[in-house]
Amino acid sequence: MLDPDEFYDEYPPERLEDELPERPISSLRDIQHLYGRLYTLATAGGGDYAAYLTPDQANDLIGAEESLIVVRVDLSGDRPALDADEPVKITQYADDLIQKVAHCKYNAARGIDHSVTHRSGRNSNPEKLARYACERLTKWATDxxxxxxxxxxxxxEVIRGLATVGDEESNLDRIRSAVKAELGGSTTALLTVQVRREVGADYEWPGDVPVFNEAMRARKLSKLVSKGQATNSAGQATDLISGERTRTVGTAEDPLNYFLGKQMEKFPGLDPDEAWRSHPISEDGAVTLMNAEEFVDACSYRTFNADVYYLPYFLGRPTPAETYNLYAALHSVTQADDMGPVQTLYDELGDHEANSEGRLRFYVAAVMKHQMSRFDVYGETLNGRIHYPTEVGERHEQITESWVFDENDDRNGDRTPPMPSHEEWSLTTYQDFREMVGSGAYLYRTFPFTDEDTDATVDDERIDVHVSILAGDPVPRTQLVSAYVERLLDRDGDDVPELLIASQFAQLCALENADLVTTDTGDTESTLIDGPDYNIMEPEHARTDGGTAALDRTEKLKSFIEQTDGLDDPERKGAFLLGTLVGQVGTYQQGYHDRSTTVIDQYPIKSMTKTKIKRITQEVIDKDVVYSREMAKKGSNINSTMYKEVTNAIVETMAGNDPSGWEISTDDLRFYYALGLTYGMNDRSTNEDDATTDDETTDESPDTNE
Structure with a gap:
């Protein structure tokens, strides 16, 4: 395959212009055809038969000793015969012979290649190679x-001449004897023929003889019209790619196996022989699609037991300049172990580059390969951009470096931030998230696990949301929250996974801020959710030096509630506040009473329902009152409850709003209760200090509804 510089030298702009499609890129088939065309130009060159050749199938033989075995047939006399002096020539396969041998591989275990040139198995012995040499005359020529x-x-008459020579056993004996005599031992080789058609003329290679090319083309095409249950799926129709009326085939292969005769369950009522009517691809176009395989496979990675394809292309009709950049990326990614070259293409020619006019896009699909010929497509889009993983990654970075997660932020002072973080939980710490988002690891860390021995299913939430992120398609908030809760409940034990909850929360905020989350679907049209902005600073907390004053515990809770988009709903806010109080009281029980079983254990996430909230709320508030009195008796300066900023807010939120009648879903209830638990358990300030601070500020309850 030509490297990018060689490709440019071989196909300067004016020449490449003639090789590019006339119509704009508008479908997966268009992308595959472009990839296949570029691959053909870079390997087999131009010409009517180039798309049918497979030169890369013998690249490893170039320069190897005894790598080309040639049967020489003289057709210039009265009767076809083997060359009198040298019936078999054994030589070295070289670059200048690639076009001449015109090899077309057929991937079948016991079949012969489409071309008269055939590749042997690895390290075949002389007896087997002698048989292959004879089959150029006895098997291929008589097909x-x-x-x-x-x-x-x-x-x-050239082909008939080969068959005539092969009819005589004495000729076959000469071929066998010559191969065995001249070979030094076992080897891997191409086996082909040369013919002389006129007296005194040179012997010609298959690539120089039109009938050999036509026969090779016909053999390859015959497999495209008789695949699977089809016997002759071909007819005159309008080609999906060129738009021209021509002879088309209906069971054309492609690297993603999207339309196959065997997959009748995917196309109810499909008659494989009539498939050319519903999926018409020209004969040359079908072969070109097959040639896209190396580039298509290179632009993919595996996640969630599925293959994710990320195929770059330019909107509209590609220009030569864009095509050079595209080819460079495709060539590079075939040499790389990851998708780095594709990301580099976006960095250089994405929406931010004026010379691309924002035309760079990606076809994105998640595909489950059950068998060689049975694939399921879980999601696809033509509008994918690395822009979306980049956007989500940047928004996530903003969340984790904000005061909500960063304990060094001025607003937290000596207190812990609202959410915990740990360097081993990457979604809670500041870093570059783009690669994590693009690879799928971003959702793997927060979504439900599946049995690794079981293939992902078509309703796998991870694949669905992953493709949506890559495509920039917003997902319903309920879908995310339900997946988060399922992951929280799918665990052994009732302990609170604080860092997992914090990771899920940061992810939800990031997706909202990237405009990738919609309101719950219902009777009204869904709309995008505006996520939180944790960089907001209340004027009274601004310092004269430009910094931010530390928040006390009441201000911290008030700021977090006001700035968190989901908590503007009173029912979610009520669930969050209850979780916060349970987390605070439970942490106090463990730290000051050394209790092995706390209210956190008594009221686990999985047991939380709307019918239990009212009772649980009263029980936890009562415990807060009891523990506050105990502290007062021990000489604390407290003259109210320890966590009155929470209890007062709970009373305000639930006043006249019986939780048993809430419309919030159980998943929403549990998620925000879990978020509150995490907030409360992460509040590790000293209770006596908190009580003193509360008393010194005000006895009025905070207005958390502002």
Missing amino acids: DVVQDVADECPDG
Whole structure:
């Protein structure tokens, strides 16, 4: 395959312009055809038969000793015969012979290649190679498809001459003897023929003889119209790619196996022989699609037991300049172990570059490969951009470096931030998230696990949301929250996974801020959710030096509630406040009473329902009152409850709003209760200090509804 510089030298702009599609790129088939065309130009060159050749299938033989075995047939006399002096020539396969041998591989275990040139198995012994050499005359030349071509072409006598030579056992004995005598031992080789058609003329290679090319083309095409249950799926129709009316085939292969005769369950009522009517691809176009395989496979990675394809292309009709950049990226990614070159293409030519006019896009699909010929597509889009993973990553960084997670932020002072963080929980710490978002690891850390021995299913939330993020398609908030809660409940024990909850919360905020979350679907049209902005600073907390004054515990709670988008709903806010109080009281029980079982254990996430909230709320408030009195008796300066900023807010929120009648879903209730638990358990300030601070500020309850 030509490297990018060689590709440019071989195909300067004016020449490349003639090789590019006339129509704009508007479908997966268009992208695959462009990839296949570029691959063909870079390997087999131009010409009518280039798309049918497979030169890369023998690259490893170039320069190897005894890598080309040639049977020489003289057709210039009265009767076809083997060359009198050298019936078999054994030589070295070289670069200048690639086009001449015109090899077309057929991937079948016991079949012969489409071309008269055939590649042997690895390290075949001389006896087997002698048999392959004879089969150029006895098997390939007598193939029904090849014979049909011979009957129709003016130079068909060339093929008939090969078959005539192969009919005589004495000729085959000469071939066998020559191969065995001249070979030094076992080897891997291409086996082909040369023919001399006129007295005194040079021997010609298959690539220089039109009938050999036509026969090779016909054999390959015959497999495209008789795949699977189809016997002759071909007819005159409008080609999906070129828009021209021509002979089309209906069971054309492609690297993603999207339309196959065997997959009748995916196309109810499909008649494989009539498939050319519903999925018409021209014969040359079908072969070109097959040639896209190396580039298509290179632009993919595996996640969630599925293959995610991320195929770059430019909107509209590609220009030569864009095509050079595209080819450079495709060539580079075939040499790389990851998708780095594709990301580099976006960095250089994405929306931010004026010379691309924002035309760079990606076809994105998640595909489950059950068998060689049975694939399921879980989601796809033509509007994918690395812009979206980048956007989500940047928004996540903003969340984790804000005062909500960063304990060094001035607003936290000596207190812990609202949410915990740990360097081993990457979604709670500041870093570059783009690669994590693009690879799928971003959701793997927060969404439910599946049995690793079981293939992902079509309703796998991870795949669905992952493709949506890559495509920039917003997902319903309920879908995210339900997945988060399922992950929280799918655990052994009732302990609170604080860092997992904090990770899920940061992810939800990031997706909201990236405009990728919509309101709950219902009777009204869903709208995008505006996520939180934790950089907001109340004027009274601004310092004269430009910094931010530390928040006391009441201000901290008030600021977190006001700035968190989801908590503007009173029912979610009520669940959050209850969780906060349970987390605070439970932490106090463990730290000051050394209790092994606390209210956190008594009221686990999985047991939380709307019918239990009222009772649990009263019980936890009562415990807060009891413990506050105990502290007062011990000489604390407290003259109210320890966590009155929370209890007062709970009373305000739930006043006249019986939780048993809430409309909030159980998943929403549990998620925000879990978030509150995490907030409360992360509040590790000294209770006596908190009580003193509360008393010194005000006896009025905070207005958390502002």
